[in-house]
Amino acid sequence: MGPGSKFLSAACLLFALAAHAAEPSGFGPLRGTGDLGIAVERASGSLQWLDTSKKTSLGRIEGLGDLSHASAVFSRDARYAFVFGRDGGLSKIDVLTGKIVKRVIQSGNAIGGAISQDGRFIAAANYTPGGVKIFSTETLELVADIPAVSQTTGGKPSKVVGIEDAPGNRFVFSLFDAGEIWLADLSENPAQPRITRYANIGREPYDALVTQDGRWYVAGLFGENGLAVLDLWNPEAGVKRVLGDYGRGEEKLPVYKMPHLETWAVAGNLAFIPGVGRHEVVVVDISSWQQVGTIAVAGQPVFVMAEPTGRRLWVNFAFPDYDTVQVIDVPSRQIVQTLKPGKAVLHMEFTPRGEQVWVSVRDANRIDIYDTQSFAKVGEIAAQEPSGIFFTARAHRLGL
Amino acid sequence: MGPGSKFLSAACLLFALAAHAAEPSGFGPLRGTGDLGIAVERASGSLQWLDTSKKTSLGRIEGLGDLSHASAVFSRDARYAFVFGRDGGLSKIDVLTGKIVKRVIQSGNAIGGAISQDGRFIAAANYTPGGVKIFSTETLELVADIPAVSQTTGGKPSKVVGIEDAPGNRFVFSLFDAGEIWLADLSENPAQPRITRYANIGREPYDALVTQDGRWYVAGLFGENGLAVLDLWNPEAGVKRVLGDYGRGEEKLPVYKMPHLETWAVAGNLAFIPGVGRHEVVVVDISSWQQVGTIAVAGQPVFVMAEPTGRRLWVNFAFPDYDTVQVIDVPSRQIVQTLKPGKAVLHMEFTPRGEQVWVSVRDANRIDIYDTQSFAKVGEIAAQEPSGIFFTARAHRLGL
Numbered sequence: 001m002g003p004g005s006k007f008l009s010a011a012c013l014l015f016a017l018a019a020h021a022a023e024p025s026g027f028g029p030l031r032g033t034g035d036l037g038i039a040v041e042r043a044s045g046s047l048q049w050l051d052t053s054k055k056t057s058l059g060r061i062e063g064l065g066d067l068s069h070a071s072a073v074f075s076r077d078a079r080y081a082f083v084f085g086r087d088g089g090l091s092k093i094d095v096l097t098g099k100i101v102k103r104v105i106q107s108g109n110a111i112g113g114a115i116s117q118d119g120r121f122i123a124a125a126n127y128t129p130g131g132v133k134i135f136s137t138e139t140l141e142l143v144a145d146i147p148a149v150s151q152t153t154g155g156k157p158s159k160v161v162g163i164e165d166a167p168g169n170r171f172v173f174s175l176f177d178a179g180e181i182w183l184a185d186l187s188e189n190p191a192q193p194r195i196t197r198y199a200n201i202g203r204e205p206y207d208a209l210v211t212q213d214g215r216w217y218v219a220g221l222f223g224e225n226g227l228a229v230l231d232l233w234n235p236e237a238g239v240k241r242v243l244g245d246y247g248r249g250e251e252k253l254p255v256y257k258m259p260h261l262e263t264w265a266v267a268g269n270l271a272f273i274p275g276v277g278r279h280e281v282v283v284v285d286i287s288s289w290q291q292v293g294t295i296a297v298a299g300q301p302v303f304v305m306a307e308p309t310g311r312r313l314w315v316n317f318a319f320p321d322y323d324t325v326q327v328i329d330v331p332s333r334q335i336v337q338t339l340k341p342g343k344a345v346l347h348m349e350f351t352p353r354g355e356q357v358w359v360s361v362r363d364a365n366r367i368d369i370y371d372t373q374s375f376a377k378v379g380e381i382a383a384q385e386p387s388g389i390f391f392t393a394r395a396h397r398l399g400l
Numbered sequence: 401m402g403p404g405s406k407f408l409s410a411a412c413l414l415f416a417l418a419a420h421a422a423e424p425s426g427f428g429p430l431r432g433t434g435d436l437g438i439a440v441e442r443a444s445g446s447l448q449w450l451d452t453s454k455k456t457s458l459g460r461i462e463g464l465g466d467l468s469h470a471s472a473v474f475s476r477d478a479r480y481a482f483v484f485g486r487d488g489g490l491s492k493i494d495v496l497t498g499k500i501v502k503r504v505i506q507s508g509n510a511i512g513g514a515i516s517q518d519g520r521f522i523a524a525a526n527y528t529p530g531g532v533k534i535f536s537t538e539t540l541e542l543v544a545d546i547p548a549v550s551q552t553t554g555g556k557p558s559k560v561v562g563i564e565d566a567p568g569n570r571f572v573f574s575l576f577d578a579g580e581i582w583l584a585d586l587s588e589n590p591a592q593p594r595i596t597r598y599a600n601i602g603r604e605p606y607d608a609l610v611t612q613d614g615r616w617y618v619a620g621l622f623g624e625n626g627l628a629v630l631d632l633w634n635p636e637a638g639v640k641r642v643l644g645d646y647g648r649g650e651e652k653l654p655v656y657k658m659p660h661l662e663t664w665a666v667a668g669n670l671a672f673i674p675g676v677g678r679h680e681v682v683v684v685d686i687s688s689w690q691q692v693g694t695i696a697v698a699g700q701p702v703f704v705m706a707e708p709t710g711r712r713l714w715v716n717f718a719f720p721d722y723d724t725v726q727v728i729d730v731p732s733r734q735i736v737q738t739l740k741p742g743k744a745v746l747h748m749e750f751t752p753r754g755e756q757v758w759v760s761v762r763d764a765n766r767i768d769i770y771d772t773q774s775f776a777k778v779g780e781i782a783a784q785e786p787s788g789i790f791f792t793a794r795a796h797r798l799g800l
Binding site: 027032033034035052078096097119214234267286287308309351393396398 | 427428430431433434435452453475476477478479496497517518567569613615633634667668669686687709710711731751752753754755773792795796797798
């Protein structure tokens with residue numbers, strides 16, 4: 001290129017920036033968005049911006065507030081991440097440019113969110129003042145407010161946990177204080193969601209999941225044993241209590257960290273779930289909701305995550321075993337590998353087709369990348385106290 | 401914008417085109433690639449370039465040769481489609497720009513292909529001269545040639561069908577003439593794949609699939625009844641023959657079109673597969689490989705496809721019922737909807753989270769878009785005799 005083209009290049013860059021300001025789609029270097037992601041740096045309120053093909057960071061995205069327990073969902077075009085911060089901040093991040101497109105403080109204290117099946121709406125679950133708020137993914141403008149006020153709590157809004165998307169543009173969530181599960185249907189009028197309430201589902205639901213097929217909404221209970229299950233294929237049947245022995249038990253074992261329920265490992269009809277306060281993974285037959293076995297592991301499991309193939313489970317643990325990851329072979333239910341990435345393995349994320357797993361090692365300020373076949377470490381990325389890792393392929397999955 | 405900016409805009413476009421020629425990543429209007437796709441226009445050797453968010457065509461991509469029975473896979477960044485033409489053409493399409501990046505004629509007659517788990521390699525299955533060729537996804541340069549010469553066929557290369565990717569950077573495929581299944585492992589040396597051969601798997605395998613968990617490779621047989629099954633979690637156990645009654649049967653029913661096996665509907669342990677020459681969907685328990693039921697339908701099924709939620713199956717049919725689509729409710733196994741989109745429904749593709757299904761109606765020169773909840777038609781796109789529809793989210797799935 002000659003000096004003329006250099007000048008033109010600079011002019012075009014300016015023009016592109018101006019065009020970017022004028023229209024949100026922007027103009028810039030082209031790339032696909034299928035191999036991008038973010039990792040939460042919770043202490044510094046920032047994100048690492050990740051490229052899974054090159055196994056590298058593309059930079060740091062700053063200014064996201066309190067990111068303790070932060071999570072993210074992605075737009076249906078896999079271009080934007082919506083990050084839910086603990087301080088009620090909801091940030092829309094452009095993973096093509098690494099910029100914050102918009103940021104709103106939507107509550108005083110929040111605990112995650114979800115995106116509707118059609119990609120038009122974001123729902124945020126709030127602790128303070130409680131309730132759920134629905135926003136447009138396009139503008140982050142408020143579309144609907146669901147205070148989650150129940151008779152059980154005498155007209156006070158309830159803390160909301162375990163919010164998940166469900167087929168048919170519905171959101172499902174649990175009311176911690178009220179012990180209820182609510183199903184909000186946005187398919188007719190998003191501004192006035194149709195609410196179905198399920199009361200007396202158990203004391204203090206603290207987290208929940210939807211199975212990957214969008215069928216089962218499962219809430220874990222902090223206040224008693226057992227799980228609350230809603231069959232979204234047949235919601236008229238109501239919420240059932242299952243696995244009455246699952247939980248902290250009569251002895252109230254010391255529980256260092258309540259396990260996460262966002263992603264259950266499901267292979268065929270079997271689900272593999274973290275035991276509460278016990279050094280075991282619990283095997284459940286989903287067709288009958290009966291416990292059919294346990295697998296002894298190195299500590300109290302936090303996440304039990306299946307490789308995309310379902311062949312193996314990767315398990316991390318609560319203190320004091322939080323330096324360890326174990327890998328379980330599903331058919332034999334044997335531990336086939338024990339890794340020691342370092343202190344405070346907080347999260348794991350598989351590449352979409354499962355050839356790698358990315359592991360946050362908080363106190364080492366690293367994200368480690370492992371080959372899932374050989375267990376070899378194939379890369380690492382510097383990150384400030386990383387926690388949750390989220391890749392754009394989540395855009396295409398239900399119940400995340 | 402003033403006229404000056406218009407001039408600058410035109411100059412920038414020229415510059416961007418020049419930059420595009422210079423570096424493959426290019427420069428242009430930014431957008432995510434998670435909601436893009438292509439539809440094959442087989443008679444005209446072209447593609448419709450699709451946007452599933454706007455429910456629209458972004459244009460036509462021409463010059464792809466003979467696209468009868470064409471199929472496509474996507475790069476791991478969801479930017480490039482690799483289209484396998486019947487004439488042996490392998491085309492790399494940039495779905496961000498709608499351009500053909502590269503095109504090679506890799507054989508005289510081909511029948512589909514696959515992409516490796518890590519996204520580095522494309523495999524094409526060939527009829528003439530037979531065998532499999534492996535290419536770099538980056539450059540489309542030949543990496544390895546597997547002639548598929550077997551003793552059974554006396555040293556002649558075999559036609560290869562049913563090529564699928566499997567975990568661990570492996571490809572699995574079937575030799576039509578030889579009646580064999582081969583497993584090619586590229587994980588150690590991609591230029592010299594390690595081949596495992598399974599002989600006597602049945603006469604004339606004509607198509608195959610890998611279940612979405614990457615576990616089961618299943619080949620349909622044209623020359624006899626039954627299916628050949630390889631457990632990729634335990635390939636040492638060899639190929640087993642299952643479902644001995646499945647197929648054209650003793651009476652050799654008139655079969656208007658052998659059903660496609662690329663995508664089986666799997667819900668829990670149940671698979672729903674097209675009956676051969678019969679007006680039924682066959683229900684198989686994958687844990688035992690036993691037939692456990694049938695569902696009567698309007699004609700000879702071609703594709704039996706599960707919504708991403710697994711809740712419903714959408715079925716299209718061979719001549720003379722090829723104007724019809726039926727929808728089956730999985731829990732009750734009842735037909736809940738019969739649609740008549742028009743003559744020659746050739747393919748269906750769900751949006752990744754299942755809110756819509758896009759249907760090719762060949763003789764009507766249309767792609768119809770249906771809402772999967774209400775069955776309402778929510779859009780249509782003009783297309784010249786459309787057949788296969790492929791969305792970029794396939795980039796993130798195994799066994800496609």
